[in-house]
Amino acid sequence: MSWEKEKQIVIAAAQELSRKGLVIGTMGNVSLRIPGSGEAGLIAITPSNKYYDTLTADDIVVINSDGEVVEGKLKPSSEKMLHAGIYRKHPEINAVIHFHSQYSSTVAVSFNSIPPILEDQVICLGGEIRVADYAFSGSQELIDNAIAALDVNKAVILANHGALCIGHTMRDVFTNCEMLEKTALVYINAALLGKVNLLSASAIEKAKSLFNSGYGNQ
Ligand SMILES: [Zn+2]
Numbered sequence: 001m002s003w004e005k006e007k008q009i010v011i012a013a014a015q016e017l018s019r020k021g022l023v024i025g026t027m028g029n030v031s032l033r034i035p036g037s038g039e040a041g042l043i044a045i046t047p048s049n050k051y052y053d054t055l056t057a058d059d060i061v062v063i064n065s066d067g068e069v070v071e072g073k074l075k076p077s078s079e080k081m082l083h084a085g086i087y088r089k090h091p092e093i094n095a096v097i098h099f100h101s102q103y104s105s106t107v108a109v110s111f112n113s114i115p116p117i118l119e120d121q122v123i124c125l126g127g128e129i130r131v132a133d134y135a136f137s138g139s140q141e142l143i144d145n146a147i148a149a150l151d152v153n154k155a156v157i158l159a160n161h162g163a164l165c166i167g168h169t170m171r172d173v174f175t176n177c178e179m180l181e182k183t184a185l186v187y188i189n190a191a192l193l194g195k196v197n198l199l200s201a202s203a204i205e206k207a208k209s210l211f212n213s214g215y216g217n218q
Contacts, residue, residue: 002071006032006044007060011052013170017099018052022177026051028099028162029077032170033087034062035094041065045083047074078138085143086150086166093166095173100162103184107131108157114187116199121183122207124176124216125165126153129183134159154217155180172217179216 001007014030017023031045046052047059061072065088067080077083083096107114107129114129116122121129132149135141146164150156154176155165163180167173190196199207210216 001057003034003042003044003062004057006034007057009170010044010046010060011055011057013095013097013174014046014052014055016174017097017177020178022099022101022181023052024100028097029079029083030098030170031077031080031083031096033094040070041084041087042070043080043083043087045076045080047072047076048078050074081138081140082143082146082164085147086164089147090166092168094168095170096164096166097173097177098162098164099177101177101181101184103181103188104157104163105161106188107184108159108161108163111187111191114157114183115196116204116207117187117190117196118183119199119203119207120179120216122199122204123210124179125155125183126211127204127208129153129155129157129180131157131159134161137161157184167217168214169217176217 010030010032026049029046031043034042043063044060047061059074061076062070063076064070065084086096112131116127130149132145135145157163165173165176167176
């Protein structure tokens with residue numbers, strides 16, 4: 001078996017997602033770009049329909065950028081082409097997490113975006129979080145909609161479905177998932193209280209320049 005270290009990083013993140021309640025059961029998926037895999041663009045990804053607490057390194061599937069299995073006995077995640085599409089579009093990104101958390105999913109049902117409301121939201125995630133137009137799981141339309149709505153940000157919400165975050169490292173992307181979930185909760189609470197004060201334009205500009213310098217992520 002190859003790429004043991006990368007597979008263990010994927011397992012650790014998937015199990016932490018489950019422990020923290022960001023996914024239920026076998027939902028969601030986690031992937032890591034395999035360093036130095038060049039043109040082949042190898043990706044270690046969680047398998048389809050397997051409980052995270054039972055995962056071993058043998059269960060993690062390695063695919064190439066066309067979604068073909070390079071190593072592993074199990075079927076890769078049904079969202080493998082979503083992950084592959086993001087790595088192709090964002091060469092600086094090395095980890096992707098797709099999850100179905102409660103507050104981000106609430107936004108996915110009730111809003112079209114989360115406007116810039118918190119400094120740390122903009123510093124880590126890039127600003128307004130858009131909700132990608134709905135398309136069913138695993139479809140090319142979902143991939144196109146998600147990549148378009150993600151734009152240059154580190155997080156996107158998928159209408160009536162869930163959310164997705166990206167990052168330079170698995171630790172960065174996990175932090176981005178937690179940051180998105182907290183931002184979604186604050187936005188829902190503020191909307192319920194009947195008053196949402198946006199960040200000022202000058203604060204957004206300062207926070208965005210920190211985002212662009214990589215301050216929020218290592
Ligand atoms: Zn999903």
